[in-house]
Amino acid sequence: MFLQGKTALITGSSNGIGAEAAVKFAAEGAKVLIHYRSREADAQSVLDRVRAAGGDGEIFYGDFSTSQGVHTFLDSLGDRKVDILINNAGWLVQRAPFLDFSEDLWNSVVMLNFTSVFLITQRLLPGMVERGEGYVVNISSVAARNGGGIGAIAYASSKAGLSAMTKGLAKEFAPKGIRVNGVSPGTIDTNFHKVFSTETMLNNVRNATPAGRLGDSDETADVILFLCSPAARFIHGQMIEVNGGFLMV
Ligand SMILES: NC(=O)c1ccc[n+]([C@@H]2O[C@H](COP(=O)([O-])OP(=O)(O)OC[C@H]3O[C@@H](n4cnc5c(N)ncnc54)[C@H](OP(=O)(O)O)[C@@H]3O)[C@@H](O)[C@H]2O)c1
Known part of the structure; x- marks a missing residue:
């Protein structure tokens, strides 16, 4: 229970990696602030799992595809203290060839996957600084290193910016x-x-992965939790690759 008394905000925790992280953080004693965009019922199920794990939490809505949406979300947090910030919300939005990519689409992908992290982290870091302790984990992507799949240049570029x-x-x-x-x-x-x-794309990844399979949310969330644990106390500024050996850096 090394997170007893701590509050963790996990963006994009209605599903997938963020949802598993929410349950793991709760099991270590953290209060979890669960954020969703479109899947409120899923966020409620995550809160039920958080409570079943012995923890507690709250649910917050936020659409991070506009600056206004991010600020409205931040305002809704009020003066809650956040000791741990997991910037996990992200979405490819739309695959499109580079020459067809509109400026509006580019801006919304970059806002969601990159600029929102700047805005959220800038708002929440001062409290951590005041308390002299805090943890931030940003969820990037292998796309940051390899340029992403077809039609995902804006997403890959945003994630590369996030790694930097x-x-x-x-x-x-x-x-x-x-x-x-x-x-x-x-x-x-x-x-x-x-x-x-597509299934073909996923099979190609399986074939190119030494571990021979896709990853799951649970094993990805384990690494997020590890980075906020005392065992990681001398780890700063690292991007931990969780990819079954697909890309070794
Ligand atoms: N899955 C992968 O292979 C993979 C690989 C590399 C990186 N990642 C990154 O891992 C993170 C989690 O993804 P996941 O795979 O767990 O996918 P997921 O299950 O679809 O979760 C994505 C989360 O982001 C939220 N979200 C989507 N659009 C949003 C928006 N406009 N504003 C605010 N929140 C929004 C979703 O909320 P709602 O569902 O409530 O709308 C959801 O909670 C993302 O940053 C993703 O880029 C995933």
């Missing part, structure tokens, strides 16, 4: 008692791929 932001934040805030790291998932079997990948 993670390192910069780690440098600036380590002296203030805050550990900032990231997790870079490979292909994890979640809603994300039900929407954006």
